[in-house]
Amino acid sequence: MDAIALEQQVCAANYAPLPIMLSHGEGVWLTDTSGVKRLDMMSGYSAVSLGHGHPRILKVLSEQARKLAVTSRAFHCEPLGPFLEKLCAVSGQDMALPMNTGAEAVETAIKAARRWGYRVKGIARDQAEIIVAAGNFHGRTTTIVGFSSEDSYRDGFGPFAPGFVTVPFGDSAAVEAAITPRTAAIMIEPIQGEAGIVMPPAGYLKRLRELCDRHNVLLILDEIQSGLGRTGRWFAHQHEGIRADGLIVGKALGGGVYPVSAFLASRDVMRLFEPGSHGSTFGGNALAAAIGLESLKIIEEERLVQRSAEQGAHMKQRLAAMTRGIARDVRGAGLWIGVDIDPAAGSAKALVKALASAGVLTKETHETVIRFAPPLTISRAELDWGLDRCEAVFAAFGGQRRASAA
Template sequence: MSSSDFIAREDRFGARNYAPLPVVLARGEGAYLWDVEGRRYLDMMGAYSAVSHGHMHPRIVAAAKAQLARVGVVSRAYYSDRLGSFLEKLCALSGLDRCLPMNTGAEAVETAIKAARRWSHRVKGIPEGKAEIIVAEGNFHGRTTTIVGFSSEPSYREGFGPFAPGFVTVPFGDAAAMAAAVTAHTAAILVEPIQGEAGIRVPPAGYLGELRAICDRNNVLLILDEIQSGLGRTGRMFCFEHEGIRPDGLTVGKALGGGLLPVSAFLARADVMAVFEPGSHGSTFGGNPLAAAVAEAALDTLVDEALVERSAALGETLLARLAAVRHGAIRDVRGKGLWVGVELDPAQAPAREVCLAMMRRGVLSKETHETVVRFAPPLVVTEAEIDHAIDVFQAALSEVAPLHRASAA
C-alpha cells in the first residue's frame, strides 16, 4: 500500500480530530523515522516530548520485552514486583514523597485537581464545593471536560460545556496577577513552567520562585504540570530546578513512557497524597507491571546516558542557531533546553506551510496555532543533526516566503 492508501483509510474510518502532515510513518530509530515508502526523516518533534529517549531505544525495548515475557497487567487489586522500585526512583528524582501512577497526562492532571480540592477541604478548611484553583491563560493541561473548561482556547471548549466551576484564570508569567487572585478559598495554583501548546511560552526569570513564595504565604498548593517540560526536556530533570524551588504537587508523563507506552503520574508531599484512601481514586491500568518496567528503564536511561546534560548543552546550540536566522517572517525565538519555538508572522509564512516544506526536505516538525514551528527533537539528537535541521528550516522559510529570504547572521 502507498502513503495515499493509508491516509485514505485513516480519513475514512477515523474521527477528524487531528490535522496530521501527509506522511505515513512505519519505523523509527534514534532521532529518525521512515515512511512506508522507505524515505528517512529527522524527527524534530519528539512526539510532543514523548520520545525524548529516541525511537525504539534498545534498553527500553529490552525492558519491555523482558516484562512482556512475564506479566503485563494485574490491576491495583494486587501488589506487583515492579511498581515499588519505579515509584521510589521517581520520588527520588523529583524530591517529592509519594507517587500515584496513571496512564495519560490528562489523568495525572485530573488526579492533581482531585488531590488539591480534597486537601483544601480536609486540611486547609475551605468549605466543601468552594475550593478554587488558579490557572494561567494559554494553559494546556489535557482534553477532559474539566480541563478544557478552564482553557482559554475557544476551539478546545466550543460545544463541550457545561463546565465545572472552581477555576480562576490570570495571565501567564504575571506573578502579581497571580498574587492578586488568591483568596481564602484558593486551594492551589496550577501552571506549566513553560507553556507548550501555547507556543513554547517562557515566563520571566524568577516567576516560579515568586509563585512558590505566594503559595507559602497563603497556605496554597503549588502544582506544576511538567508533562512536557519534565524529564530532561529543558536541560534539567525537571524545569522547576532552574529556579531552585520544589512544588507541592507535580504531574509527569509523555517521556515517562520511554516512547513506548502511555505512563503518567502525580507526585506530591506526603500530607497532600494522604487525602487518598482505598476507593477514593484509581485506574485499572495505572502502574501496571509493564508500564512500571518501561518507565523505570526510561528513568535509568535518562540518568545513565546523561541525556539531561545533553539537552542542556545541545539546547544552547539549538537556541543560538535559531536566534541567528534572519528572516522578515520571524517574530520571536524562545525556549529552554531542547525545546524551542519559532513564532512566525502567518501573513508571510504560515507555520504549517513551513512544516510541509521542511517535511519535503526530510525534517519533521509541527505547527502550533499556525504561528509557531516547534523544535523538540529526541534528546539523543546530535549537533550535526541540529545544524541540518536549521539549514532545512531556513530553506523552507525561503520557499514559503521568497520575498524575505532567510540567511544566517
C-alpha cells in the first residue's frame, strides 16, 4: 500500500488534498517523495510565513526543547514574559492571553467580549450579543461554526450557541442597524481569507471604530491569517490607522513549526480574567513562547513586513495581467492575493491542479478563487520563477478556452 492510500485508510476524510505526498521543505520550496520540487505559494494558510525550516526557528526550537518545553501555566516559565512583551509592543495592545490554535484564541476573544459586556457594559446575564460578518471564517469549534454562513461548516453539528448576529461583510450601515444595548462586540476579519481574500470597502474599519466608540462596543479583529506582515503591514487594520479593542493572532506566530496563538487586548479587558476563568494545558508553554518571540524578531529584523508590501505589489500586478480575460477579479494586499476565476472560463480546481503540475502549489476556495500566499521570505527571483509558470498555465488555459469557443 502506498503512503497516500495508507493515509486515506486510517485518516478521517475531512480534507481533500491534492495527490502529492510531501517529504521535506526548505525555505519556499517543498519536495515530494518522488523528488519533485515545487514552490509553496500557500504557506500553510499563512502559518509558514517565515518559510520552511527557518534556521533561526529550528535553532530556538532545538535549544528550548532541550532546556524546557511544557510544564503548564501552573508554574512560571522564563520565555513567556519577553514573548508577550514583544507581541504587545508590535500590536499596540497592553496584555495578551496565550493559546495554541487560532480557534482557541477566537474562543478566548468571545469569552472576553461576553464577560466585558456583563461586568463593564452592564448587559443582562446571558443576553450578550456579538456582531459577526457573513462569509466569516474564525475556526472550526461548534461555537464558531454556529455563526458561520457556510452551510457545509454547520451541517450536522448543531445545536449551536446563541448570541451572534450576522450582517453582510463590508456594510457598515448594516452593522449600525444591528447594534442594540445587548451588543458587546463586533468581531470581524479585516480581510476575509477563507472567503476568497475578500476586501472591504475603503474606510470600513474606520467606520466600525467610530460605531464602537459611539455605542460602547468592543471592536475585535481576527488577524490570524492577515496579521504579522501578510498584507504589507504588521496587521491589516493598520492600513486604515485604527486600533482594535481586541486582537486575535496565530498561524505565523509559530514559525511554521509549532501552534502558537494569542488574544490581545487592553488592560481593562484582560483584568476580567482571573485564575480559573480560562486556561490551556499547552497555551503559553516555554517552547511556544521561545518560538513566538523568535518569529517576531525574524519578521522585524528581516524586514518581512516591508518585503511583503514590495513583493506583493509586484505579484498582484503580474497576476492581474496574466489572468485578464479569465479572472473576474484579482484582489488582496501584500503577499496575499486572490484570483477569482470566472466560472464561464473554467474551474479554479482544475487550474490549481495544473499549477501543481507546473511546479507551483496553491489552493482554491469557494470553487472559484485561487489563493496566492507565498512565504514572506520569498525572493524576487523565486517569486518570478513561480509567476512565470503561473503565466504559462493561465496562457494555456486561455488558449484552450478560445479553441473550445471556436
